[in-house]
Amino acid sequence: MKEKIRIASGQGFWGDLQSIPLQQVTKGPIDYLMMDFLAEVTMSIMQKQKKRNPSAGYAKDLIQIMKEILPSIMEKNIKVITNGGGANPLACSEEILKCAKKLGIDGLKIAVVTGDNILLNVDGLLSRGIELNNMETGExxxxxxxxxxxxxxxxxxxxxxxxxxxxxxxxxxxxxxxTSLTYAPMIFEFGWSFDDWDKLASGVVAGHILECGAQATGGNFLGDWKMVPDLARVGFPIAEAYPDGEVIITKHDNTGGSVTTQTVSEQLVYEIGDPSNYITPECVADFTTIRLEQQGKDRVRVFGIKGRPATDSYKVSMAYHDGYSAVGTLTYTWPDALEKAKKADEILRTRLSDLGLKFDEIRTEFLGVNACHGPLAQIQNEINEVVLRVGVRGHRAHDIEQFGKEIAPLILTGPPTATGFAGGRPKPSEVVAYWPALIPKKLVKPEVIILEL
Amino acid sequence: MKIRLIDIAHGRSGDKGDAANVGIIAYDDNGYEIIEKHLTAERVKKHFEGICFGKVERFEMPNIRALNFLLHNTLGGGGTVSLKHDAQGKTLAAALLRMEIEV
Structure with missing residues (x-):
């Protein structure tokens, strides 16, 4: 058994810094590179791409990344684990094999994990009484x-x-x-048993720290953010894992950012619910047992974690059509910037109403004033400029499109000093709503396919 | 004496469906004592009047000197349904740090 393994985070979301994976495999020693590409609605985007083109539906960025890192990972025997296969992991893997072939690599083995897509089984499940109720609303x-x-x-x-x-x-x-992208190698390398709840939970916590990339190393840090050095060259987190479940969070030398108990704590509280009940397919981790200790510069020890047995369900992430939306913006300047933006909004709403357009929601925000903090924002008397932002949502595509045509006319037919309309008419975009549900584990099974070059 | 929450704590916020999660972390033990005592779910709910339209749940994490709040019915439907500029509640931790506490 290895005495320790180093697992590096290469992407925190689909669209993250493209230079990081190569940096992680070349700037210092690592054993594994994990890359997270999937957010809640990402799968629906990829599913739509696959519907249009059966060989699409995965994170295209991953192919370019693999081209760059393949020679190094083969030379250094670094293993790569990623969910970038999205809605089409098989096509994604075949594309990677093609790249490897072009690079003259042989002896490459790719494991493809499928079976997660149950779109075609939903009707059958529902007719058999498997409810897939919305976890939040019960619907x-x-x-x-x-x-x-x-x-x-x-x-x-x-x-x-x-x-x-x-x-x-x-x-x-x-x-x-x-999180599984990070703790799977720990289970594999250290031979952890699938009922060793504390160790599994330790791996889950390491995974939570790594899954959003630089958010653990000084990115989006709300503490003393000005003190974070060289964010331009930020290093992504690395989990140095030990067989007993202890983990050191660190990053490569000669990279920017910083790893402190504060930067790690912020990531620990990110997007969690009940911290004592962090549910994963393999265990329930208790985040209230996590202990952190600074061990020198850019090294944080994470230990003491307790876990409990897994539940008998998997989470299912579903996405469905829920109408259309569009957002338009216009900028107004001094004098009376906010007053003018408010007047323009009033005129716009009157025109939408006169046209008989129907929306489920019209939302107006004033960027630069109170768009994000609402009633908590302190409003200044003399603001220099403000962006009027109006969004509409509804089920009649035609009405949403008509809304888009009513924004630009405000420049010539509304209050003065309107500008910033270079982007053209706001176009309706499809609203994809998210539906989280649970399914008994015994009803589904993942499949592992091996491709070889 | 009035203290500003931003002087004793930091944090991070994000989305969980239509709920926002706001994690607040005290810089030291003294700060945690203050937030543990004063930053009640009711107080946070009142602070976010006009932003949070559902219940507020509070969870304690004394191990990292943090409190985690779940603000239900806050993100205008969440995900791609939301028309909000801050549809994922990314700025709500900063919004909570605006609070002033009498100690």
Whole structure:
């Protein structure tokens, strides 16, 4: 058994810094590179891409990244684990194999994790009485059955570990939990048992710290953010994991950012609910048992974590059509910037009403004044400029489109000093709503396919 | 004496569906004692009047000197449904740090 392994975070979301994966594999020693590409609605976007083109539907960025890192990961024997396969992990893996072939690499093994896509099974499940009720509202999925775009199980580490056992250099998954990409290699390397709840929970916590990339190393840091050095060259987090479950969070030398108990704490509280009940497919981690200790510069020890047995359900992430929306903006300047923006909003709403347009919601915000902090914002008397931002949402595409045509005319037919309309008419975009549900584990099974070059 | 929350704590916020999660972390033990005592769910709910339209749940994490709040019905539907500029509640931790506390 290895005495320790180093798992590096390479992407925190689909669209993150493209230079990081290469930096992580070349700037210092690592054993694993994990990359998270999937947010809640990402799968629905990829599912739509796949519908238009059967060989699409995964994170295209991943192919370019793989081109850059393949020679190094083969030379240094670094294993790569990512959920960038999205709605089409098989096509994604085949594309990576093509790249490897062009680069003259041989002996490459890729494990593809599939089985998470249950879109075609939803009707059958519902007719068999498997409810897939909305976890937040309790509503029956039958109400959205005919509008579904995607439905995916959040698998955990088990199929990834299986792929690693079969000797894969790269594991490409569809919808897996973000944290599993980090703790799967710990289970594999240290031989942790799937009922060793405390160790599994330690891995989950490390995964939570790594899954949003630089948010653990000084990015988006709300503490003394001005003191974070060289964010331009920020280093992404690395988890140095030990067989007993202890983890040191660090980053490569000669990179920017910083790793402190404060930067790690902020990531620990990010997007969590009840901290004592952090549910994953393999265990329930108790975040109130986490202990942090600064161990020198850019090294934070994470230890003491307790876990409990897993539940008997997987989470399902579904997405469905829920109408259309559009957002338009116009900028007004001194004098009376805010007063003018408010008048323009009033004129716009009168015109929309006179046209007989119907919306589920019209929302007006004043960027530069109170768009984000609402009633908590302190309003200055003499503001220099303000952006009027009006959004509409509804189920009649035509009405949303008409709204888009009513923004620009305000420049010539409303209050003075309106500008900033270079982007053209706001176009209706499809609203994709999110539907979280649970499904009994016994009803679904991940599948691991091995591709070889 | 009045103290500003921003002087004794930092934090991070994000989305969980239509709920926002706001994590507030005290810089030291003394700061945690203050937020643990004064930053009640009711107080936070009142602070976010006009922003949070559902209940506020509070969870304690004394191990990292943090409180986590779940603000339900806050993000205008959440995800791509929301028409809000800050649809994911990314700025709400800063909004909570605006609070002043009498100690």
């Amino acid at each position: 029956s999925a039958k109400n959205i059955q005919d509008r579904l775009i995607s439905a995916n199980i959040y698998f955990g580490a088990e199929p990834i570990v299986e792929g690693l056992k079969q000797g894969a250099q790269i594991v490409i998954t569809g919808r897996t939990t973000d």
